[in-house]
């Protein structure tokens with residue numbers, strides 16, 4: 001039978017089914033056909049067999065915040081190169097932010113993205129539509145048509161919604177179409193003159209500062225609006241300690257809020273910017289030790305629901321220039337697993353929790369399939385070698401862009417086999 | 431100075447990179463060069479054959495002229511490229527232009543640029559020495575050095591003096607270089623101005639912050655008023671120039687609480703009657719013209735030291 005894959009002797013970590021033990025997993029016809037005790041499944045002819053002793057077998061990872069740049073900025077990334085990078089990083093699905101050119105504020109762009117993703121075949125792509133037409137912050141985009149075309153959420157990521165009435169209406173109206181509203185929380189009047197975290201380092205470098213309150217004020221506003229409208233909200237790329245306190249308090253009150261952070265916010269502080277390192281320039285900016293500690297704590301205690309990369313490819317021209325003029329953002333798909341595994345190795349995060357943050361919860365929050373290794377489910381499976389060491393180098397990068405502050409880092413832990421709907425999308429020597 | 435000491439910097443990007451001994455070496459060299467400017471033939475052959483490019487992305491007649499005079503007095507060949515057109519104000523061509531400049535094989539590029547860190551960026555892309563003539567709101571090290579020279583000349587020392595810097599500390603690269611330079615040399619630096627113009631963590635650069643100008647200036651040996659940049663008024667930093675002059679201007683009343691021998695400095699150009707009382711600017715305590723004269727000497731010294739003209 002074609003499409004038979006047997007994954008033997010791996011540590012299957014499947015929090016949705018309460019499983020964390022050595023098991024064999026059989027894939028047939030693009031679906032998971034059996035999960036059983038090691039050695040108990042018969043090897044059929046034509047079956048691809050992998051001995052995964054020492055490796056983790058987890059539900060396919062889902063990155064709920066990436067910028068694939070197509071249409072419009074194909075010099076930075078295309079849907080094909082971006083999803084290839086996703087597969088190399090262990091992701092079987094990504095949610096694509098709408099700040100393309102044209103903006104994904106209509107069904108035509110959504111359908112184009114889905115067609116390109118299907119053609120490439122490296123990962124599922126869940127288009128995220130714009131909240132407002134052209135992300136201009138004025139009129140609502142056509143949520144109904146976006147949903148029908150395949151969008152799973154809406155956001156004006158990168159161009160935050162300044163108008164509170166618009167955000168309120170978006171939350172209310174998204175309810176008609178079962179669309180998640182994602183907030184990029186940033187009060188522009190406080191942040192627009194800054195290019196890095198506000199504080200002594202910004203002063204020393206002569207760079208304008210972005211204070212934490214620029215994020216926190218909008219986190220609070222959007223939590224208040226979610227509570228008021230009784231609609232769920234998802235807060236993207238949370239970077240500050242106080243934002244996390246606000247989210248924690250809202251969750252205790254029963255507000256339907258979920259939140260994500262990115263690996264750089266639990267790995268780096270603002271000191272990475274010193275020397276005008278544009279590879280550490282991002283929005284929100286890298287913060288302080290206290291913020292990093294708070295982010296790690298929130299990953300453990302459930303205040304944060306997901307790790308998303310905010311994968312933001314940029315060309316060398318956009319990055320190798322004056323700091324104030326350089327583009328914001330870094331690529332992240334290919335470093336998320338090793339950076340999260342650092343927390344696991346330091347006993348700051350359990351393996352089970354890592355899988356929840358990178359797979360179970362993103363599937364639940366976006367309302368998409370995946371996040372579990374249940375028999376009968378689509379075979380989206382990621383195999384991680386938690387021991388594999390490698391130097392993160394430009395040559396190894398699958399993304400079309402190279403803008404990462406982790407270049408040259410020795411990392412440990414890597415996706416070595418990625419399977420999407422039963423199809424192998426990435427494989428390294430095991 | 432230690433006889434073993436050798437000035438070893440290829441670039442001048444900021445005073446933060448200079449040690450106390452480096453600063454002393456520049457000041458000593460500048461003092462010996464100052465005499466040249468008083469000769470009837472104001473020219474020495476020290477840098478003959480060297481090529482210096484004045485590369486100015488922002489309009490600045492004073493600093494550019496000062497560097498140009500310094501270079502000419504040392505017999506270097508100088509070229510001016512001013513690039514304040516709209517496309518380059520956005521900085522789109524710094525690295526590209528640098529590559530074109532490199533083809534001319536210059537020994538030194540003097541860069542003025544609106545972005546902090548621009549001088550460092552240029553230094554990473556070119557073989558020539560880079561001399562930062564002001565980058566964004568980061569540093570203006572040659573101004574810092576000429577201010578140090580002026581104070582040392584007037585007071586005979588720097589260590590132990592109280593320096594009061596008044597005004598827009600947040601957006602002033604002159605203030606940044608002066609805070610770093612004076613505190614490195616053992617002076618105590620106090621800054622004051624509207625709280626909206628005091629940057630976070632300025633203490634880490636070496637300055638104390640005072641809420642009132644009077645408190646900052648009390649007993650000060652040096653009072654430095656900074657230029658208020660009116661073009662920043664789209665950010666509500668203070669209500670009006672009138673109120674600024676009333677509460678943050680350096681006036682006779684303010685100077686009265688300083689040391690009786692206090693000197694008054696200003697990096698220029700002055701908004702007379704706003705940050706500085708015109709009578710003080712032209713009065714006996716003012717060393718503003720000495721600052722200009724010392725600017726040439728310090729820049730001669732920097733060009734000499736950086737291009738290894740020995």
Ligand SMILES: [Zn+2]
Pocket residue numbers: 157158184236237283
């Ligand atoms: Zn965003």
